[in-house]
Amino acid sequence: MDTDFRPHLAASATVAVSRWLKVTAFGGRVPSTIAATIGLSCSIWIFSKILTLTLPLLYIYSIMAKISTNSRGIATVTPYTRCALLMLPLLLAAAFICPVRSGDDTLFHVYSRATPQSVVSRSLAGAGSAMPHDVFQGLVNPALTTVKVGAKGAFEVGYGRDDVFDKLALPFGAVLFDNGGALGGFYRYLNGERGNVHDLVVNIAGRLFDRPAPDEMGPVDFGLNVRYENSKWRHDIPTIVADDNGESKSVINTVTARSDCVILDIGFYQQYFPGIDVSLVFSNLLGYRWSEVDGRGKSEGGTGGRHRLITVGNLYSLPITETFLLRIPVDVEIANAFVKSASTAYMLRVGAELRIAKMYCVRFGYARAPEDPVELIKTFDYDNLFFGGVGVVVKSFLLDVFVGKREFGATVTYGY
Numbered sequence: 261m262d263t264d265f266r267p268h269l270a271a272s273a274t275v276a277v278s279r280w281l282k283v284t285a286f287g288g289r290v291p292s293t294i295a296a297t298i299g300l301s302c303s304i305w306i307f308s309k310i311l312t313l314t315l316p317l318l319y320i321y322s323i324m325a326k327i328s329t330n331s332r333g334i335a336t337v338t339p340y341t342r343c344a345l346l347m348l349p350l351l352l353a354a355a356f357i358c359p360v361r362s363g364d365d366t367l368f369h370v371y372s373r374a375t376p377q378s379v380v381s382r383s384l385a386g387a388g389s390a391m392p393h394d395v396f397q398g399l400v401n402p403a404l405t406t407v408k409v410g411a412k413g414a415f416e417v418g419y420g421r422d423d424v425f426d427k428l429a430l431p432f433g434a435v436l437f438d439n440g441g442a443l444g445g446f447y448r449y450l451n452g453e454r455g456n457v458h459d460l461v462v463n464i465a466g467r468l469f470d471r472p473a474p475d476e477m478g479p480v481d482f483g484l485n486v487r488y489e490n491s492k493w494r495h496d497i498p499t500i501v502a503d504d505n506g507e508s509k510s511v512i513n514t515v516t517a518r519s520d521c522v523i524l525d526i527g528f529y530q531q532y533f534p535g536i537d538v539s540l541v542f543s544n545l546l547g548y549r550w551s552e553v554d555g556r557g558k559s560e561g562g563t564g565g566r567h568r569l570i571t572v573g574n575l576y577s578l579p580i581t582e583t584f585l586l587r588i589p590v591d592v593e594i595a596n597a598f599v600k601s602a603s604t605a606y607m608l609r610v611g612a613e614l615r616i617a618k619m620y621c622v623r624f625g626y627a628r629a630p631e632d633p634v635e636l637i638k639t640f641d642y643d644n645l646f647f648g649g650v651g652v653v654v655k656s657f658l659l660d661v662f663v664g665k666r667e668f669g670a671t672v673t674y675g676y
Contacts, residue, residue, distance in 0.1 A: 369525065370544055372459035372489045372569050373422045375450055375663070379671045383649025383662035384611025385625030387589040389573035390529060390539035391613075393651075394673045395433040398444055398463050401541045401573070402483030403529035405435050405442040405465045410656065410675025413437055420669025423631075425452040429669065440479075441466035450585055455493035455516075462486045468528075478531030485525040492518050519551035521563065539573035565598030585615040592630070607642075621651035625664070631665075 376382035377399035380391070389400050392407035395416040408414075413436040420429040428451040436442035444463035450456060465483030499513045527541040547563030573591040580586055593607040607629035616621045625647040649662035658673035 277359055281479040284488070340373070349539050351484070359436075369493075370489065370521070370547070370563070371424070371450065371457045371491045371493065372448065372487060372523075373543065373569075375429055375448075376667075376669055377421065377663045379418060379420070379649065379660045379669045380623070380651070382664065382667075382669060383623040383625055383647050384589055384613065385609045385645055385647045386629070387573070387591040387609035387611040387625060387627075388526070388588035389528070389541050389589075390537040390573075390575040391573075391589045392529075394660065395435050395444065396431065396446070396671060398435065398442075398483065399446060399461065399485070401527040401529055401539050401571075402463055402485040403465050403481040403527040403539070405444045405463050405483060406437075406467065406481040406529070408437050408442060409658070409673060412676055414673055416671055416673040418669060420667070422664075422667035422669075424454075425450040425457075426666075427451040427453065428660050433672070435463070441570045442483075446484065455491065457492075458490040460488045461666070477533065479568050481529045483527045483529075485527075487521075487523045487525065489521045489523065490519075492516065494542075497601065505533055505564035513526065515554050517553050521547055522550040523563070524548040535577045537575040539547075539571070539575075541569075541571040541573070543569040566596060566602065566641065568595075568598050570594040570597055583617050585618075585620075587613040587615065589613075616647070621646075621649075621660075623649040623651070 272565070314584075316628075345522070378394070378396035380389070380393045380397060381388040381400045384391075388397065389404075391397065392404045394409060395405070395414050396418070397406035406464040413434065416431075416433045418429075418431045424428065429448065430449040430450075431446065435442050435443065442463065442465045444461075444465075446459070446461040446463065448457075448459040449530055463483060465481060468480045468482045494514055494516050495513050496512045498510050500508050501511055519573065523544050524546040525543050526545060526645045527539065527540065529535065529539045532538045542662050544567040546561065547567060549563055551561045552558040571591055571593050573589065576588045577588075578586045578588070589609075589611045589633060591609040593609065595605040595607070596602040597604050607627065609625070610626045610628065611623060611625040616622075619658065627645040627647075628642055629645060630641055631643040647662060647664040649660065650659065651660040653659075656675050658675075659670070660673075662668065
């Protein structure tokens with residue numbers, strides 16, 4: 261008995277479409293040859309879409325089979341890594357199915373990315389995607405949570421204000437470590453003059469490739485962040501109206517945009533050589549949003565490519581003496597790489613951290629990037645941005661502080 265059902269499915273699809281074209285469509289005036297050709301083309305297109313959705317899943321499974329053990333048969337992939345790898349193709353497949361929203365997209369942004377992801381990264385002007393330190397570095401690069409802050413786990417809390425959320429930024433984070441993998445959770449309450457945002461993030465990270473001992477290259481770590489964002493934001497929209505005399509004038513109409521959004525970030529991190537760490541991060545890679553304006557005009561759909569950012573990071577570690585260690589992170593952010601109608605934009609972020617006796621840190625940062633992070637996806641008016649910060653290690657606690665133009669923040673991390 262023939263157990264391969266694919267030829268039968270292809271033939272059925274071809275026959276069904278050709279019959280409809282021949283008998284029903286256009287009053288039954290479509291010739292048999294043309295109908296059969298169109299039917300075959302439709303069936304090929306359908307099965308190509310099915311392959312597009314299934315091949316990523318099969319590819320990830322093949323990777324897992326190869327990297328689950330090393331050459332000596334010892335397991336190298338943690339359960340957290342397997343979970344992240346299983347989730348990734350399903351989320352990527354969803355991107356092919358979900359329609360991209362349009363129209364009122366100018367009223368909606370990814371507000372959770374418009375505030376400092378980490379105090380340490382912000383003190384370095386946003387650089388540090390290849391620089392492990394505390395729990396919140398997992399928001400900068402999802403793969404950085406694999407670097408242990410404590411023996412079993414870590415908890416972190418912070419406070420700050422910035423240009424966008426000028427009233428309060430209150431973040432919480434916790435990570436559990438297990439055999440080279442990590443499972444983390446974050447919550448941030450962000451409140452500003454124009455509205456507020458609730459940001460909830462689940463982090464799964466682990467080791468992809470484990471190098472043998474003689475090899476100087478370190479293991480490759482992979483992380484995935486699934487973020488849920490609930491936002492309520494007021495916008496002032498200029499509107500042209502006619503006065504009593506029939507003359508046109510401009511008035512400001514304030515509308516409230518509400519949205520719920522699910523977003524995916526993925527990141528990679530590796531200690532490439534002694535003194536050189538590298539990273540690659542895809543922020544807002546996939547997203548789906550439900551939104552409404554002033555309680556009406558509800559819509560939903562994918563967030564599209566204009567929110568996506570690619571970050572390529574490097575970290576150079578230069579020992580000066582036994583007491584002093586200089587670390588220089590350099591990040592390049594690439595925006596609009598997935599948008600055909602807009603030019604690709606590049607942002608440079610460079611920092612320097614001087615570590616003293618493994619207890620104290622002094623940080624400085626410079627960025628050539630837009631100052632307003634909310635308008636990042638619309639305009640690129642570049643500015644010279646400067647930041648600074650300090651850090652202190654006291655037993656199991658990390659205390660970090662940063663300051664910038666009209667913004668500041670502080671976090672406390674406890675590792676246990």
